Amino acid sequence: MREPRRESPAAKVAPKAVVGRVSLYLRQLEYFQRQGRTTLSSTQLGESLAINNAQVRKDLAFFGQFGYPGIGYRIEELIAALRHILGIDHDWPLAIVGLGNLGRALMKYRGFRSRGFHIVALFDNDPSKIGQTFDGLTVEPVEALRKAVAARTVRLAALSVPADAAQRVADQLVASGIHGILNFAPVTLSVPPSVSVVAVDLSVQLEHLAYKVQNMQGGISYVG
Amino acid sequence: MREPRRESPAAKVAPKAVVGRVSLYLRQLEYFQRQGRTTLSSTQLGESLAINNAQVRKDLAFFGQFGYPGIGYRIEELIAALRHILGIDHDWPLAIVGLGNLGRALMKYRGFRSRGFHIVALFDNDPSKIGQTFDGLTVEPVEALRKAVAARTVRLAALSVPADAAQRVADQLVASGIHGILNFAPVTLSVPPSVSVVAVDLSVQLEHLAYKVQNMQGGISYVG
């Protein structure tokens, strides 16, 4: 049995669309694994996600050779490889910044923990929130994030503060040395190039759905 | 003053990426309007969103001629046009299906109501949830959605049930005659082509952020 070549260390950063689909592949592979399957073809994987089989092969080939001609992909092996590629073969401590309704819902969201993201600290600038305890974690002022980052406890933060506070708090996060921000506030954050931001904009998504319904478009959009 | 031509009634459906950006343009225009501005150029609008000015003009031109050479776009007029294009020049009643932590957070999310999406009904299949009241709305069994759709009270639903129930509940929503589903469950829903689905997958987004941080990519992704 051939040992598949792993992704080269100097590989370029994958296009955004590829990364999003690889996350979907990983989830679907886990699903098939739970069903007791051990191998899967690009056609089978693609059909389950409404993605062309050539696209599946090309996406995976971006990171290396994982398949076996005539057989397909060995599920266990590909899962391990994709986890490593996505950087979720280890845990990611996560801070929640802003403990309104959305922030508290994010705390309890099982999908994060089950994929290695666990919430280790809560921050808010509202004096009435500071000191409150949720699930055994005490809300601290955002300034305190600096210590958590310095201690390498936290690199990622979910930002769920009101829109009019978002840029100001993001500046605090940046000053604290955070590496990545998952931004739920409906504003375009301005951050230095060393900081990664992924925006999750629920209103934009819902507006898109309304547009599709109004224009009688059926089908599925995989937004991520 | 020239009256700009409106989008033609037989216009094709806009590409997904265009619709997402138009939502961002609308929000940004509203921001500039609050600042007291009355006109805005494609360069100014683009810079505030890190989008190329030619892209801004091309996106808007997809729907019609809204600009004035030498002047730019009249903010009030463009806001009205974009609201109409996106279909949010009127309210959209919205049902929440699944009242776990996320569903209850969505209920209280101000970004929805402020953009014309207001929550008019709550549904869940969990007997312990049915009959409970949140913000004056009583949770009904998902079967009851059929009546709300028939009465034209609801066309859109946010689906925030656990992953293993999502497809089953989505089938119920489809049977009820729903037009659009905003899917928060981390599964790929299978629905007939007449039903629109927009997927919001928080874990996929967070995985993308982890990938970017791990690969030292800075910058901002406008995911929607």
Place this chain on the structure above:
DNA sequence: TAGATTGTTAATCGATTAACAATC
């Protein structure tokens, strides 16, 4: 072996950007 399926090349398709005549 025969059948299945990969990785990859070439072809197609669509999206982004630059450039500029037309216009205010």
Place this chain on the structure above:
DNA sequence: TAGATTGTTAATCGATTAACAATC
């Protein structure tokens, strides 16, 4: 008018899909 800015064409860039030799 001179300056600014649009809408749109042409050029570029990137993403998707089809096709197939190589491989198990």
